[in-house]
Amino acid sequence: MHVVSTQSRRGDTRQRIQDVALELFGERGYEKTSLREIAEHLQVTKAALYYHFKTKEDILISLFQDLGRPLDELIAWAEEQPRTLEMKKELVRRYSKALSGAAPLFRFMQENQATVRELTVGESFKERMLKLTDLLRLPEGEAGLTDQMRAFTALFALHAGMFALNHVEGDLEDKRQAALEVALDLLTQAHAGHPVNGTH
Amino acid sequence: MHVVSTQSRRGDTRQRIQDVALELFGERGYEKTSLREIAEHLQVTKAALYYHFKTKEDILISLFQDLGRPLDELIAWAEEQPRTLEMKKELVRRYSKALSGAAPLFRFMQENQATVRELTVGESFKERMLKLTDLLRLPEGEAGLTDQMRAFTALFALHAGMFALNHVEGDLEDKRQAALEVALDLLTQAHAGHPVNGTH
DNA sequence: CCACTTACTTGCCGCCCGGCTAGTTCGTAC
DNA sequence: GTACGAACTAGCCGGGCGGCAAGTAAGTGG
Numbered sequence: 001m002h003v004v005s006t007q008s009r010r011g012d013t014r015q016r017i018q019d020v021a022l023e024l025f026g027e028r029g030y031e032k033t034s035l036r037e038i039a040e041h042l043q044v045t046k047a048a049l050y051y052h053f054k055t056k057e058d059i060l061i062s063l064f065q066d067l068g069r070p071l072d073e074l075i076a077w078a079e080e081q082p083r084t085l086e087m088k089k090e091l092v093r094r095y096s097k098a099l100s101g102a103a104p105l106f107r108f109m110q111e112n113q114a115t116v117r118e119l120t121v122g123e124s125f126k127e128r129m130l131k132l133t134d135l136l137r138l139p140e141g142e143a144g145l146t147d148q149m150r151a152f153t154a155l156f157a158l159h160a161g162m163f164a165l166n167h168v169e170g171d172l173e174d175k176r177q178a179a180l181e182v183a184l185d186l187l188t189q190a191h192a193g194h195p196v197n198g199t200h
Numbered sequence: 201m202h203v204v205s206t207q208s209r210r211g212d213t214r215q216r217i218q219d220v221a222l223e224l225f226g227e228r229g230y231e232k233t234s235l236r237e238i239a240e241h242l243q244v245t246k247a248a249l250y251y252h253f254k255t256k257e258d259i260l261i262s263l264f265q266d267l268g269r270p271l272d273e274l275i276a277w278a279e280e281q282p283r284t285l286e287m288k289k290e291l292v293r294r295y296s297k298a299l300s301g302a303a304p305l306f307r308f309m310q311e312n313q314a315t316v317r318e319l320t321v322g323e324s325f326k327e328r329m330l331k332l333t334d335l336l337r338l339p340e341g342e343a344g345l346t347d348q349m350r351a352f353t354a355l356f357a358l359h360a361g362m363f364a365l366n367h368v369e370g371d372l373e374d375k376r377q378a379a380l381e382v383a384l385d386l387l388t389q390a391h392a393g394h395p396v397n398g399t400h
Numbered sequence: 401c402c403a404c405t406t407a408c409t410t411g412c413c414g415c416c417c418g419g420c421t422a423g424t425t426c427g428t429a430c
Numbered sequence: 431g432t433a434c435g436a437a438c439t440a441g442c443c444g445g446g447c448g449g450c451a452a453g454t455a456a457g458t459g460g
Contacts, residue, residue, distance in 0.1 A: 013437080013438090028314070028318075029231070029314030029315055030314075031229070031231035031232065032231065032314075032315075034416080034417065034418085035417080035418065035419090036416085036417080036418095044437095044438075044439085045438080045439055045440075045441095046418085046419090047419090047420080047421095047438075047439065047440080047441095048437075048438055048439075050418090050419075050420075051436090051437065051438065052437090055418080055419080056417095056418065056419090108314075110313070111313035111314040111317075112312075112313075112314050113310070113311035113312075114228070114229030114230075114232075114308075114311040114312050115229055115231075115232075117311075118228075146378045146381045146382065148378075149361055149375070149378035149379060149381075149382050150382050150385075152360075152361070153353075153357045153360055153361065153379070153382050156356075156357070156360035156361075157353045157356070157357070157360075159360075160352075160353055160356035160357075160359075160360060175349070178348075178349035179349060179353070181349070182349050182350050182353050182386075185350075185389070186382075186386075189385070213407080213408090234446075234447065234448085235447085235448065235449090236446085236447080236448095244407095244408075244409085245408075245409055245410075246448085246449090247408075247409065247410080247411095247449090247450080247451095248407075248408055248409075250448090250449070250450075251406090251407065251408065252407090255448080255449080256447095256448065256449090401460105402459105402460095403458100403459090403460090404457105404458085404459085404460105405456105405457085405458080405459105406455105406456085406457075406458095407454100407455090407456085407457100408453105408454085408455080408456095409452100409453080409454075409455095410451105410452085410453080410454100411450105411451095411452090411453105412449105412450085412451090412452105413448105413449085413450080413451100414447105414448100414449095415446105415447085415448090415449105416445105416446095416447085417444105417445085417446085417447085418443105418444105418445095419442105419443085419444095420441105420442085420443080421440105421441095421442090421443105422439105422440090422441095422442105423438105423439085423440080423441105424437100424438080424439070424440095425436105425437085425438075425439090426435105426436090426437085426438095427434105427435100427436085427437100428433105428434090428435095428436100429432105429433090429434085429435105430431105430432095430433090430434105
């Protein structure tokens, strides 16, 4: 009984470190959050963090790695689907869900790009985003920049709606739904060749 | 003659500090850029910065203040126009131009939200953004969240297209043009009540 | 030529950061 | 009941940071 019970006097310290770190990194930014603060929140000493993680950066990296997996699964799924409009719509829906599931981390990423950029883990995230936009591209590779843009904006609208100016109003889930609808419309229009009804 | 000649042996040190600071803040982020680095780039001592600015934060604030003025003018202009669709389109065009004119600072703002957020100057920028979105709102205050979202996304598409994932490809001005077109379309659709041609 | 100001430099300070080592407690296995 | 490793604590360290006081060269006005 008791299983192997590797890991922890108090149980799940490593996980708790990650939770607190994400919370504080999100509130104050990565650079401004000290290991001491994290330790204090957990009522342990700073060196205890050091037992579970090699460096401060390692804590951040571990957070991103946890997030990376579902995103990679999403990309893998999309890559073996036929590239129809319906599949792309489904991709956007699933991505929206992923965003929602890991909202604090995505928000952190959005608000600390300058920090994340220098991490190798940041590089690999950029790649993932590029793959995603690529999967949303139009059937003919040679649609104009604007149509490409529209597909790209579809993705980005999700981020924008959920995380940018996050004090606009109301519930995150509502905003997610609204952002999703806008994204889907943008995508549809990108596919159809944009039927603008204004003059310009 | 000579005017009062306040300001500077070598002429424009204050301005040069701002230039270098913006450059380095943009490259490495605010927190990671030290006053020593800025001073080195300018071939002066750190204390010289201290002569022109009270604190490190003051340098950043001064950058935002310079940017604030054209944005306030833009809002002032918009507020005394009739709130037609054409005016809103023009507002978006002008905003796009402003973004382009102060691209490095806007990029910095986008990539260092966690830092900027804590500044009072950050607060005032949020207010400006809210005013701008408000000016883009539909004639009837009570359009659905999605339509509001669409107007909001129109604004944000500008930022997204120009600054997010900035390694996508090509020239900034091209991207600005494309982003502008997408934004104008979004705005038009928000006004018309969105005529989606897909099913969902 | 002297008083005063501008635009710096020199040199230091205290703080707090991330990192680290050495010791300690405790649950479990045999 | 003791050996052992996992999970810590105590406490220190060097370094780099922002900030500042004091000194000074160069320019300007009278």
